[in-house]
Amino acid sequence: MLRRTQVVYVTTDPFFSPRAKVLHRFDHFLVEAAQAQIPCVWMTGWTRAQLDEPRRRLGQNDPYIGENGCGVYLPEDYFHLKGSNTIRLGRYTCIPIAKPQPAAAEALEELAADLDISVVPLRKLSQRELSQNTGLPTREAELLRQHDFDELFFFAGATDADIEKFRQEAERRELTVLRNSQFWSLSCGANLTKCVRELGALYDRALRGHALRIGLRVIVGDGKQSAELDRWPVAAFDKTLSLTAHLDRSEIPLQVQAKLVQTLPAGAMTETAMARALNLSQRSLQRKLSERGTTFRQVVDETRKQLAEQYLKDSMLSVSEIAYLLGFAEVSSFSRAFRRWTGQAPRGAPGKAHAEAQGGKA
Numbered sequence: 205m206l207r208r209t210q211v212v213y214v215t216t217d218p219f220f221s222p223r224a225k226v227l228h229r230f231d232h233f234l235v236e237a238a239q240a241q242i243p244c245v246w247m248t249g250w251t252r253a254q255l256d257e258p259r260r261r262l263g264q265n266d267p268y269i270g271e272n273g274c275g276v277y278l279p280e281d282y283f284h285l286k287g288s289n290t291i292r293l294g295r296y297t298c299i300p301i302a303k304p305q306p307a308a309a310e311a312l313e314e315l316a317a318d319l320d321i322s323v324v325p326l327r328k329l330s331q332r333e334l335s336q337n338t339g340l341p342t343r344e345a346e347l348l349r350q351h352d353f354d355e356l357f358f359f360a361g362a363t364d365a366d367i368e369k370f371r372q373e374a375e376r377r378e379l380t381v382l383r384n385s386q387f388w389s390l391s392c393g394a395n396l397t398k399c400v401r402e403l404g405a406l407y408d409r410a411l412r413g414h415a416l417r418i419g420l421r422v423i424v425g426d427g428k429q430s431a432e433l434d435r436w437p438v439a440a441f442d443k444t445l446s447l448t449a450h451l452d453r454s455e456i457p458l459q460v461q462a463k464l465v466q467t468l469p470a471g472a473m474t475e476t477a478m479a480r481a482l483n484l485s486q487r488s489l490q491r492k493l494s495e496r497g498t499t500f501r502q503v504v505d506e507t508r509k510q511l512a513e514q515y516l517k518d519s520m521l522s523v524s525e526i527a528y529l530l531g532f533a534e535v536s537s538f539s540r541a542f543r544r545w546t547g548q549a550p551r552g553a554p555g556k557a558h559a560e561a562q563g564g565k566a
Contacts, residue, residue: 209415209416213417214247214421215421215422217250221465225462226262234263243407245268247399248269248272250271251270251349254350255268266279267282271352273301273394273398275299275300279295299403300353301395302393302395311355311390312355313325316370319373322360324357324359326357327355327356334346336528336529355390358387358388380395416443418444419440419444419445421436421447422446457496461507468507468511472532511530512530512542512545512550515529516550523539
């Protein structure tokens with residue numbers, strides 16, 4: 205199984221869109237690593253449920269570190285030697301670093317109550333509310349909250365001072381609180397350094413020698429991600445390589461679309477805000493989009509159109525709920541936009557239109 209004396213540990217979240225579309229030619233990197241027979245360990249904040257499809261699609265059978273350092277997931281029979289403290293989670297043998305659920309859910313509830321700060325766990329949202337808050341179709345949104353260890357949540361009406369107070373008290377209680385895109389996560393004991401060392405020890409035992417641990421951290425944009433860099437477990441690796449993924453011309457529209465999917469439910473994002481989110485100047489964003497023959501407004505329109513057609517076809521959401529998910533202040537604005545895109549009213553979308561027509565004839 206193991207032919208090389210080095211293992212690459214790579215932060216994978218920057219390589220995927222919210223809907224698991226591969227970015228930055230990551231699939232080519234994985235093919236080359238496999239051809240060189242170098243194990244590639246993913247380090248991710250995603251859940252086991254979210255990772256199942258992309259890992260199958262990309263043919264990944266190496267272990268991974270999940271939920272921001274909460275546990276090490278070992279595919280069945282990957283090592284003949286297992287760690288001393290393991291649990292079974294689906295198709296994986298897991299070395300837990302953090303306490304499994306419901307520990308995080310209980311700790312979050314207790315911390316919020318003690319500080320009188322209102323939080324909303326994703327676990328307690330209805331399917332419709334979850335889809336509205338994530339901007340994802342129902343099935344994909346459901347995968348987001350199926351966590352083995354940490355608890356995703358968002359603050360309700362909290363000030364910056366409240367959030368800082370919350371984080372400081374969580375640290376005092378030895379809880380880990382992280383910002384994950386538009387949500388926050390809380391875990392009881394997540395530790396990336398421990399994860400790397402636990403897995404590294406298993407590779408060492410399997411090889412009967414030291415497997416060089418190479419950490420590959422990815423910084424998207426201009427490198428202004430100090431919080432993420434501060435969490436990088438430098439001491440756990442023999443060598444760390446840093447890649448700054450300056451968004452190339454072909455991927456800028458995809459990056460803009462990915463950000464829009466995340467943020468549209470909170471309202472339409474301005475070009476200035478989008479440039480800031482991608483660590484670019486507004487002029488640079490305009491130039492890069494222009495080089496691809498498009499504009500920010502065109503990408504927004506196309507993203508909204510694609511999502512609208514998908515929601516109308518694949519979900520049970522009402523037109524008003526879809527308007528909200530796409531960042532429209534009023535249903536009438538959405539209806540006008542949809543008619544401009546397709547030449548018909550929202551209820552005339554394929555699938556629904558036929559059903560409604562059949563109902564009218566009856």
